[in-house]
Amino acid sequence: MKVSVGHKLGERDVTPEAVYLNRRQYLKASAVGAAALLAPTVKASLATGSADPAPLWLQTQNNQAAPSPFSSTEKLTPYEYVTGYNNFYEFGTGKDDPEKHGQDFRPHPWQITVSGLAEGTGTFDLEDLLKGLAVEERIYRLRCVEAWSMVIPWLGVPMAALLQRLKPLSSARFVSFETVYRPEEMPGQGSFFAAIDYPYIEGLRMDEAMHPLTLMATGVYGRSLPNQNGAPIRLIVPWKYGFKSIKSIRKITFTARQPQTTWQKANAREYGFYANVNPSVDHPRWSQAEERRLPSTLFASNRVPTLPFNGYADAVAGLYQGMDLTKYY
Amino acid sequence: MDKVLLTRWFWWILLLPFVFAGARVVQVIWYDPSALGPDPAQALVDLFGTTALWFLCAVLFVTPARAVIGVRWLTRQRRALGVACFGYALLHWLSYAGLLLEWQWQNLGQDLLNRPYIIVGFLAGLMLLLLAGTSNNTSVRLLGRRWRILHRLVYPAALLVLVHMFWVARSDYTEVILYSVVVLLLLLYRWRYSAKST
Numbered sequence: 001m002k003v004s005v006g007h008k009l010g011e012r013d014v015t016p017e018a019v020y021l022n023r024r025q026y027l028k029a030s031a032v033g034a035a036a037l038l039a040p041t042v043k044a045s046l047a048t049g050s051a052d053p054a055p056l057w058l059q060t061q062n063n064q065a066a067p068s069p070f071s072s073t074e075k076l077t078p079y080e081y082v083t084g085y086n087n088f089y090e091f092g093t094g095k096d097d098p099e100k101h102g103q104d105f106r107p108h109p110w111q112i113t114v115s116g117l118a119e120g121t122g123t124f125d126l127e128d129l130l131k132g133l134a135v136e137e138r139i140y141r142l143r144c145v146e147a148w149s150m151v152i153p154w155l156g157v158p159m160a161a162l163l164q165r166l167k168p169l170s171s172a173r174f175v176s177f178e179t180v181y182r183p184e185e186m187p188g189q190g191s192f193f194a195a196i197d198y199p200y201i202e203g204l205r206m207d208e209a210m211h212p213l214t215l216m217a218t219g220v221y222g223r224s225l226p227n228q229n230g231a232p233i234r235l236i237v238p239w240k241y242g243f244k245s246i247k248s249i250r251k252i253t254f255t256a257r258q259p260q261t262t263w264q265k266a267n268a269r270e271y272g273f274y275a276n277v278n279p280s281v282d283h284p285r286w287s288q289a290e291e292r293r294l295p296s297t298l299f300a301s302n303r304v305p306t307l308p309f310n311g312y313a314d315a316v317a318g319l320y321q322g323m324d325l326t327k328y329y
Numbered sequence: 330m331d332k333v334l335l336t337r338w339f340w341w342i343l344l345l346p347f348v349f350a351g352a353r354v355v356q357v358i359w360y361d362p363s364a365l366g367p368d369p370a371q372a373l374v375d376l377f378g379t380t381a382l383w384f385l386c387a388v389l390f391v392t393p394a395r396a397v398i399g400v401r402w403l404t405r406q407r408r409a410l411g412v413a414c415f416g417y418a419l420l421h422w423l424s425y426a427g428l429l430l431e432w433q434w435q436n437l438g439q440d441l442l443n444r445p446y447i448i449v450g451f452l453a454g455l456m457l458l459l460l461a462g463t464s465n466n467t468s469v470r471l472l473g474r475r476w477r478i479l480h481r482l483v484y485p486a487a488l489l490v491l492v493h494m495f496w497v498a499r500s501d502y503t504e505v506i507l508y509s510v511v512v513l514l515l516l517l518y519r520w521r522y523s524a525k526s527t
């Protein structure tokens with residue numbers, strides 16, 4: 001069965017996410033081994049309808065994704081919002097700018113430069129970096145610092161698997177990531193009055209990066225990442241505010257010292273290095289006690305309480321034992 | 330053109346953004362829930378805030394328009410423009426308080442105490458309220474000379490709105506700076522003009 005996930009194709013009668021969910025439930029019900037085998041067809045049928053522009057090797061790898069036990073069972077945010085309501089300031093400040101202005105971006109072919117405290121430094125083709133790594137489907141909550149959230153089915157490889165391949169030295173205590181810098185394809189980067197520096201830089205402590213929940217996403221909703229979601233590869237750290245999950249990664253650097261991130265540099269009082277989701281530490285502009293789970297409707301904003309570490313506290317709180325989280329926000 | 334006709338026609342201009350927003354709201358409620366995106370309340374907050382700002386700029390434009398390009402008829406509409414500015418600012422606030430925060434008084438209070446951008450927006454809103462409330466003929470008559478002095482509040486209100494916008498901006502100041510240049514030019518002109526005429 002071919003199902004379109006493109007909202008422009010006018011298939012309103014078949015809500016893609018509903019079909020998607022049914023298929024997933026079916027998968028869960030079937031025998032584990034069979035599920036792993038069946039998974040590819042589900043993703044493939046979704047991807048074909050939307051004419052995935054990614055190269056075949058990436059499509060193939062994404063199509064082989066297996067469901068992950070880390071996935072949330074909450075209701076998915078529809079595809080059209082996941083891909084139409086984005087903060088990706090490289091493409092503009094409006095929520096619909098990334099979809100509108102992201103279409104000239106060319107994410108393939110793609111290379112990643114690895115440097116710093118690792119054995120596997122150099123510049124690599126994305127295909128070689130990912131070769132042989134098993135893609136998983138992870139349904140995660142994404143909590144934006146602007147106090148809204150979504151539930152998104154990502155495809156990707158565990159960050160630990162990718163980083164191990166690069167053989168970081170034991171002296172590497174942090175890893176930083178840099179978004180590609182192409183002002184000719186990313187109009188926001190060329191803005192004269194930008195309030196943040198480009199290229200965008202983010203970073204994690206090594207143990208955060210190696211945590212099993214940390215994902216290098218290569219796809220969403222059964223297809224490779226659309227440009228506006230950070231094609232061809234982006235970070236997903238589900239227990240941190242969305243701005244930590246840097247998009248379109250071009251550089252990975254292992255360091256001994258904590259890297260200076262873009263938002264910290266722009267406004268250290270508002271954005272900390274850790275940026276763990278924390279309902280009891282307010283951002284100066286937004287209360288973080290609650291979030292609007294999108295889509296909200298005009299008269300029901302769908303507020304839900306925000307959970308510590310975005311609901312992943314059981315898995316990650318241990319990383320921060322003994323730290324004063326109001327100081328290291 | 331006859332004065333009454335002109336005024337009536339002008340009211341429609343003032344209402345145009347409201348009609349536009351109303352149409353979107355109708356569309357969202359009855360036809361297409363996604364017409365305003367996944368966060369329709371926020372979309373309305375932004376839409377009404379921007380509209381209020383446009384009318385604020387229009388108010389400030391009246392004097393230079395008369396003096397520089399000889400548009401005299403706008404002067405008679407200045408109070409209507411000002412009231413419209415307040416009306417959209419009120420809708421902006423209603424969308425924020427009623428739709429975004431769903432009248433959670435505690436959160437409204439917290440925001441008002443803790444968030445600098447809300448505080449300056451609120452102060453600007455209060456000034457606009459005062460101005461709109463005294464925009465009738467009775468007030469003009471009763472307040473006499475003081476009316477003109479009171480209505481100079483529009484300048485600090487405009488500056489506070491710019492600060493409000495600066496503190497709302499995240500990654501880029503281009504839009505705020507454009508509005509600031511426009512508003513500051515209008516204020517600068519106003520200041521020189523009144524210096525000369527008194």
Ligand code: HEM
Pocket residue numbers: 374375376378379381382385418421422425447450451452453454457490493494497
């Ligand atoms: C009690 C008073 C006010 C409150 C509570 C308020 C609240 C807000 C909020 C919540 C936002 C959106 C912030 C965000 O994007 O996160 C906003 C943006 C804005 N406000 Fe206000 N505001 C107030 C007064 C005003 C007034 C008086 C004006 C203009 C006359 C104004 C103009 C704007 C504009 C232009 C924006 C930016 C809209 C955009 O991003 O497109 N606000 N305000």
